[in-house]
Amino acid sequence: MEKINMANPFSGEIRFDEPMARHTSFRVGGPADCWVRPGGEFPAYAPRLLAEARREDIPVFILGGGANLLVGDRGIRGIVLDTGRWAGFSPENSRENGGECIVRVCSGSSVDEITAAAAEKSLGGLEFLAGMPGSVGGAVWMNARCYEKEVADVLVETEFLDESLEHRVLGRHPGDFSYKKSPFQGAFTLILSAKFRLRPRLQEEILREMAEHRLDREDKGHYRHPSAGSAFKNNRSFGRSTGKIIDELGLRGLQVGGAAVAPYHGNIIINNGGAKAEDIRRLIDLVREKVKNTLGFDLEPEIIFAGEWP
Numbered sequence: 001m002e003k004i005n006m007a008n009p010f011s012g013e014i015r016f017d018e019p020m021a022r023h024t025s026f027r028v029g030g031p032a033d034c035w036v037r038p039g040g041e042f043p044a045y046a047p048r049l050l051a052e053a054r055r056e057d058i059p060v061f062i063l064g065g066g067a068n069l070l071v072g073d074r075g076i077r078g079i080v081l082d083t084g085r086w087a088g089f090s091p092e093n094s095r096e097n098g099g100e101c102i103v104r105v106c107s108g109s110s111v112d113e114i115t116a117a118a119a120e121k122s123l124g125g126l127e128f129l130a131g132m133p134g135s136v137g138g139a140v141w142m143n144a145r146c147y148e149k150e151v152a153d154v155l156v157e158t159e160f161l162d163e164s165l166e167h168r169v170l171g172r173h174p175g176d177f178s179y180k181k182s183p184f185q186g187a188f189t190l191i192l193s194a195k196f197r198l199r200p201r202l203q204e205e206i207l208r209e210m211a212e213h214r215l216d217r218e219d220k221g222h223y224r225h226p227s228a229g230s231a232f233k234n235n236r237s238f239g240r241s242t243g244k245i246i247d248e249l250g251l252r253g254l255q256v257g258g259a260a261v262a263p264y265h266g267n268i269i270i271n272n273g274g275a276k277a278e279d280i281r282r283l284i285d286l287v288r289e290k291v292k293n294t295l296g297f298d299l300e301p302e303i304i305f306a307g308e309w310p
């Protein structure tokens with residue numbers, strides 16, 4: 001790892017054997033061999049780091065807000081490239097005649113913070129994301145969705161490095177995105193920025209809608225314990241939400257070690273204090289097994305498993 005020639009000057013942070021529990025919303029995960037969080041030099045630094053890592057055959061994992069991840073207790077081999085300080089929001093065109101406004105957002109920006117920044121400028125479109133943990137890059141990669149809307153609904157364009165580390169820009173074409181799927185999954189991608197189409201809206205209406213979503217999340221217990229949000233995807237062919245299916249089988253409160261199905265929400269698995277990643281993974285498997293054996297449904301985890309597993 002020491003062979004990698006880090007860009008100079010470098011305003012970010014680099015740590016070795018960095019516990020990933022510090023960087024995931026589950027608060028679990030073993031050490032990353034090397035964790036790097038560049039600052040404003042990110043767009044120049046990241047391609048060099050990736051190219052040098054590739055030359056040395058060192059794997060690189062891209063980290064957003066860590067809000068949809070379960071990192072194994074053995075941690076992550078190679079480099080974790082944390083996008084968290086590559087943040088910012090810039091309107092690209094003015095809104096003459098009261099028309100729409102395109103804004104470009106750096107991928108490491110917190111989703112919740114950009115919804116607030118848009119509201120400050122009386123721009124509507126991102127309200128549905130208020131209160132959702134994670135980064136813009138992660139939300140685009142996951143095509144995050146809530147309150148009947150998904151990121152692809154407001155996405156205009158994504159700037160990214162592809163598997164060959166070529167710089168590319170992808171417009172949003174119908175069919176590229178679907179339920180919790182984006183064209184960036186399945187092959188190495190580093191999302192650098194995203195453009196969203198926003199529309200002028202009365203600021204008080206924007207703020208009211210955002211407050212309603214935040215309150216709803218609080219009522220549903222989203223912030224009560226460390227978790228990664230929904231553990232499993234919904235599947236329309238099952239006729240009801242995954243949360244309802246898990247409730248029907250009386251699985252709320254089911255525990256493995258320090259992990260539990262939240263007593264207040266069937267589709268949230270929580271770290272009840274002191275959970276290991278292995279506890280959470282075994283609980284996910286147990287819930288899947290019980291649902292499969294009783295109803296014949298195959299639940300698909302929404303959580304991404306990262307790092308080394310026994």
Ligand SMILES: Cc1cc2nc3c(=O)[nH]c(=O)nc-3n(C[C@H](O)[C@H](O)[C@H](O)COP(=O)(O)OP(=O)(O)OC[C@H]3O[C@@H](n4cnc5c(N)ncnc54)[C@H](O)[C@@H]3O)c2cc1C
Pocket residue numbers: 025061062063064065066067068069083107108132133134135136137138139140141142143144145146189190191192222223227228229230304
């Ligand atoms: C309390 C709570 C509530 C939640 N509610 C919702 C919800 O309502 N709807 C929903 O969809 N999700 C929800 N989630 C899950 C999570 O917030 C989203 O999936 C979010 O979009 C993940 O973004 P992230 O930046 O944290 O991604 P991470 O967890 O860091 O990463 C997820 C995946 O994206 C990849 N990735 C991240 N950034 C980049 C990048 N810049 N370039 C390339 N790849 C990248 C990672 O490599 C990884 O494979 C919730 C989570 C929590 C904890």
